[in-house]
Amino acid sequence: MASQRRKKNESHLFRYIILGAWALFCLVPVLWFLSIGLRPRTEIITQQPIYWPHFSLDAWHMVWTDWPMGYYLRNSVVSIIGSVVIDLVLAIPAAYSLARYTYRGREDIGFYILSTRMMAPAIVAIPIFFLFKNMDLLDTVWALMIIYAAINLSLITWIIRSYMLDIPKELEDAARTDGASDLRILWEIIIPVILPGIITAGVIGAIFAINEFLFTLLIASTKSAYTMSVALANFTGGSDGVIYNAIALVAFIAFVPVFLVVVAIQKHLSRGLTMGAVKG
Amino acid sequence: MTDTSMSGTGVASASPGMPDRHFKRRSKRLRVMFPYLLVTPAVAFLLMITLYPGAYAIIQSLFYVKFANWQFVGTENYRDLFGDREFWTALWNTFVIGGVALTLECVLALLISFYAYRDPWIKGWRIIFLVPMLFMPSAVAFIWKLAFMDGRVISDLLIRLGFIDNNIGWTSSIWLSRLTLIVADVWQWTPFLFIIFVAALQGQDEEVEEAARLDGAGWAQIFWNISLPMMRPVIAVAVVLRGIDIMTMFTNVYIMTQGTPGGTTETISYFIYRIGFKSFNFGYASAASVVMLIMTLIIAQLIVKRAFKSGKE
Structure with a gap:
C-alpha cells in the first residue's frame, strides 16, 4: 500500500514537472516580450541581452504619436466586424439548408464550402490583387472586409451547421404543425437555440481575420487600410532597424481583447476550431 | 420568400380546382428549390472568390506578363517552373x-493533454x-526573430547554460x-491541437477508464489502448486542419528569414509572393499557383473529405 502511494506521488510529481515546464515555455517568451514593450529602445538590441531593463513608456507614446495607431485600430475593427456580419448573413441560411434539408448535391455543396478553407492564400493572391485593382478597391477596408469574409465563410458555415444538427427535429415539427413557415422557424426557434454556436463561430472568424497577413499585405499600402497585423511589419524606421518595443505593445493591444473573448467562449472552443467535427 | 409561408397554408387548404392546382404546382417547385435558394448566396460568394481567381491564374500562367503587356507563351512558364x-x-x-513542425506539435499536444485532462486544475492549465x-502570427514571428536573431537571446541562454x-x-x-x-x-500552434485533444479526452467515458483501472491497467495502458483509438477521428480532423495551415506558411518566412x-527556407507561398510581387513576373507566379492549386x-x-466524414460519425 505504502509503495503504491509513493508511486502515485511520484507520478503526480512527474505530471506537474511536465505541465509546469510547458507552462513556462508558453509564458516566459510572452512575459519577456511584454518587458520588450516596456523598455527604452536602447536596451533591446545590445551586445549582451538585457534581462532586467529600465521601465519606460517610450513605445506607448511612439505608437500613438509617431504612427497612426488610431487608424490601424479602426481598420482592424471595421474590417473584422464587417466581415463577420457578412459571413453570418450568408452562413446562417446556408448552414440551415445543409443541416435540415435533404436534396441532390447537398454533400457536394457542403464539401465545396469546406474545401475553400483549404485554398492557400498564395494561390489566389495574384488574381485577387488584380480583381481589387480593377474594382478600384486596393488600399480600402472594403477589400479587407470582402477577403476576410471569404476566408472565414467555410469555417462559420460549418460551425453553425454542426450546432443546428444538434437541435432535435421534434422542436421544429411542433412549430411546423402550428403552421409556422421554414423561415420563421429558422428565425424564431433555431437561431435563439444555437446562439452560443453563432457567437463561437463569429469569435473564431474574427480571430482568423485579426491574424490575416498575406492578403492584407497585398491590399493595404497606406494607413487607410493597414491593420494591426500588417502594421507590425512596418515598424521599421530605416536606420533605426526594427522597432521592437512598438511591435510588442501593438501585439499586446491586439492580444488582450482576443484573450478575454476566448476565455468567455472557452467551452465551445474545441468544437469551433474543428469546424464542428469535435463536440467539446 | 413570403411565398413559402403561403405554401404551407396553400397545401393545407388545397381543394380540387384549376387555380389551386396551379398554385400547388408552383409552390411545390418552390419547396424543391428552397434549400438551394438558402445556400446560393454563400456559394455564389465563394465561387466569386475561388473560381474567378482560379480561372484567372490558369489563363495568366500561359502568358508572359510585363505590367499591362501580356504575351502568349503557351506552356513555357510550366516548363521553366x-x-x-x-x-x-x-x-x-x-x-x-x-512535416517536422506538425509531427512535433502532434506528439507534444498528445503528451500534454494526456497529463492534463484529469488534473484538478485543468481549467487553469488550458488558459495558460x-x-x-x-x-x-506576425507578432509571434517577431518574438522569435528577436529571440533568435536580432536579440541573440537564445544564443546567450545557451552560452550561459554551457x-x-x-x-x-x-x-x-x-x-x-x-x-x-x-x-x-x-510554440504558437501546439495549443491548437492541445485544446482539441483535451476536449476529446474529457469527453471519454469515465466508467470505461475506471473499469480498466480496476483491472490493473496503468495510465499509459489506458491511454494507449482506450483513449488513443477513441481519439483517432479527432486526431485526423485536427491534424488535417493544422496541416492545411502549415503547408501555406507565409508570415513567419516573410518576417523571420x-x-x-539562399532560398533554403522559402516555402511555396513565399515563393509565389516573391516571384509575383517582388520580381513582378506574374505569369510565372501564376503557373506556380496553378501547380499548388x-x-x-x-x-x-x-x-x-475522408477525415471529415470519419470525424462526423
Whole structure:
C-alpha cells in the first residue's frame, strides 16, 4: 500500500514537472516580450541581452504619436466586424439548408464550402490583387472586409451547421404543425437555440481575420487600410532597424481583447476550431 | 420568400380546382428549390472568390506578363517552373518544415493533454496553454526573430547554460534557419491541437477508464489502448486542419528569414509572393499557383473529405 502511494506521488510529481515546464515555455517568451514593450529602445538590441531593463513608456507614446495607431485600430475593427456580419448573413441560411434539408448535391455543396478553407492564400493572391485593382478597391477596408469574409465563410458555415444538427427535429415539427413557415422557424426557434454556436463561430472568424497577413499585405499600402497585423511589419524606421518595443505593445493591444473573448467562449472552443467535427 | 409561408397554408387548404392546382404546382417547385435558394448566396460568394481567381491564374500562367503587356507563351512558364531549382527547393522546404513542425506539435499536444485532462486544475492549465495561440502570427514571428536573431537571446541562454561557446548565426545554416521557423510554429500552434485533444479526452467515458483501472491497467495502458483509438477521428480532423495551415506558411518566412540562407527556407507561398510581387513576373507566379492549386485539390479529395466524414460519425 505504502509503495503504491509513493508511486502515485511520484507520478503526480512527474505530471506537474511536465505541465509546469510547458507552462513556462508558453509564458516566459510572452512575459519577456511584454518587458520588450516596456523598455527604452536602447536596451533591446545590445551586445549582451538585457534581462532586467529600465521601465519606460517610450513605445506607448511612439505608437500613438509617431504612427497612426488610431487608424490601424479602426481598420482592424471595421474590417473584422464587417466581415463577420457578412459571413453570418450568408452562413446562417446556408448552414440551415445543409443541416435540415435533404436534396441532390447537398454533400457536394457542403464539401465545396469546406474545401475553400483549404485554398492557400498564395494561390489566389495574384488574381485577387488584380480583381481589387480593377474594382478600384486596393488600399480600402472594403477589400479587407470582402477577403476576410471569404476566408472565414467555410469555417462559420460549418460551425453553425454542426450546432443546428444538434437541435432535435421534434422542436421544429411542433412549430411546423402550428403552421409556422421554414423561415420563421429558422428565425424564431433555431437561431435563439444555437446562439452560443453563432457567437463561437463569429469569435473564431474574427480571430482568423485579426491574424490575416498575406492578403492584407497585398491590399493595404497606406494607413487607410493597414491593420494591426500588417502594421507590425512596418515598424521599421530605416536606420533605426526594427522597432521592437512598438511591435510588442501593438501585439499586446491586439492580444488582450482576443484573450478575454476566448476565455468567455472557452467551452465551445474545441468544437469551433474543428469546424464542428469535435463536440467539446 | 413570403411565398413559402403561403405554401404551407396553400397545401393545407388545397381543394380540387384549376387555380389551386396551379398554385400547388408552383409552390411545390418552390419547396424543391428552397434549400438551394438558402445556400446560393454563400456559394455564389465563394465561387466569386475561388473560381474567378482560379480561372484567372490558369489563363495568366500561359502568358508572359510585363505590367499591362501580356504575351502568349503557351506552356513555357510550366516548363521553366519544373526546371527551376528554386521552385523544387520551396516545395521541399514546405514539406520538411511543415512535416517536422506538425509531427512535433502532434506528439507534444498528445503528451500534454494526456497529463492534463484529469488534473484538478485543468481549467487553469488550458488558459495558460492557450496564450501563444492568441497572439497575431506576425507578432509571434517577431518574438522569435528577436529571440533568435536580432536579440541573440537564445544564443546567450545557451552560452550561459554551457552548451555552446559562441553566438550562433541562425540564418547562416539551412537547418538552423529551418529550426527557427519550426520553433515559432510549434510554440504558437501546439495549443491548437492541445485544446482539441483535451476536449476529446474529457469527453471519454469515465466508467470505461475506471473499469480498466480496476483491472490493473496503468495510465499509459489506458491511454494507449482506450483513449488513443477513441481519439483517432479527432486526431485526423485536427491534424488535417493544422496541416492545411502549415503547408501555406507565409508570415513567419516573410518576417523571420525571408528565405535565407539562399532560398533554403522559402516555402511555396513565399515563393509565389516573391516571384509575383517582388520580381513582378506574374505569369510565372501564376503557373506556380496553378501547380499548388492542383496539389491542394488532390489532397482535399483524398484526405480531407475522408477525415471529415470519419470525424462526423
